[in-house]
Amino acid sequence: MTESETIARWVKPGSRVLDLGCGDGRLLKHLWQTRQAPGYGIEIDDAKAIECIRNDVNVLQLDLEDGLAAFADQSFDYVILSETLQAIHAQEPLMKEMLRVGREAIVSFPNFGYWRARIQIAFAGHMPVSKELPYQWYDTPNVHHCTLVDFEALCAKLSFKVLERLVLTGGNPVSLLPNLLGSLAVYRVSA
């Protein structure tokens, strides 16, 4: 199962979605085609924003770090942050903004507690580089990595409820020792 299939399963048909850091708009297109869920993406990168237009996806070229001031309170059913959390400088304000604008937030991120990452640090003694985290430490958009435990602690601090969680490795769901054996985490949370 892919991340976008997971998210599509969670998103109720016909609901309104906002995808933060939407890339070329693939997820939004998938949600429109499979769930008839209309939405908007936010993407700062020129080339990706143009790809969204090419893909007939509504895109707003805005900086997530400036917050979601363009959006009214509770104007979306879901606000999605797909594999972008680790590239944000200020997670806490953005998480709050997501649940101001959306009834629920869907957040996915590469799990830094995945055993392969742990081994690279613990035994090889270098920052993890993998399929999920393909960047060298000095040349990466990622600034704040976290693990499942860290993310759930942030949710607790913000009094956000975790409604659902799916942990994946190579497209397969992981239920045993997810913080060790899962490479990607997808959460659905509400205020």
Add this chain to the structure above:
Amino acid sequence: MIVVPQKARFTEPLKLMSGAVLPEFEIAYETYGTLNAARSNAVLVCHALNASHHVAGTYADDPDNVGWWDNMVGPGKPLDTNKFFVIGNNYIGSCFGSTGPVSANPATGKPWGADFPVVTVEDWVAAQARLADHLGIERFAAVMGGSLGAMQALQWALSYPAKVRNSIVIAATPRLSAQNIAFNEVARQAIMTDPDFHGGHYYDKGVVPRRGLRIARMIGHITYLSDDAMMEKFGRVLRRVTPGFDFDVDFEIESYLRYQGDKFSTYFDANTYLRITKALDYYDPAASHGGDLSKAFARAQADFLVVSFTSDWRFSSARSREIVRALLDNRRVVSYLENDAPQGHDAFLMDDPRYFSALRAYFHNIAL
């Protein structure tokens, strides 16, 4: 692409926002491409302050006179005339062929001059709607414009919601700021205090308030360019070997502004300049909705593409984001691009590859 300017005449009076009535009027326009059988591929292009209906192509007898948006509009260009039937039009009150202050007042047979009424963006759009009827176009695939042209694209979606499928709004603002109005007022004062202005009745005196027009244009040009672009283009480069310690041209930028002012004063009409700046000042679709732009856009039905330029301080990106916010509040289909081209307000006329790719993709996806 060789094009031929045309005129359409409308004899039914047009009631203007001011309450004045234009008894009859003409609109100068050009078309590019072919209207399809379903009449579904028409795109109206609206111009800004000093441009005209000559959007693209050249004239057979004037091959150097290239349309002002020729890089955007034409066969194989982002707004592809192989797919779309594109209409350039000159708004009323202008001085390039549509009825304006230089036209004859039917009541007197002499130029309207100062008696030509003040027209607004809403009036332009109402007049353009007559042109659409004249051409048999019930619904535009898109209405598009930059700067003041973008205000017309916005207003089309508000005045005739059912007649616009896409509104393409570039380097726009939903209302002028006090600073914007201030620049316009300085330009108007330059014109009106020129001894050759004669209260707007200068045509029969055989003079033109050229000094005022020059200064108005120089002020305008300062606001069209970013500080960086101006520094990059002119720097502090001197026109002469050493400073002259007099008031002739020392710096390149002075020479540029004088050249632009001189050129403008030979072809642009002062009464038109006054009226266009007023139209800009007055435009505020939120005003009739208690200042709430979201309420103003409640009637819009079009899909929108909004493009701003981060170096544009005249109509900054923040102004475009106000438009986007109002559209989002109304759940309109909208995409917004914030382009970091360095030229300032004038960037909307430049062929930045990202900006042009986006427009090309957007037009490509408009199904006919």
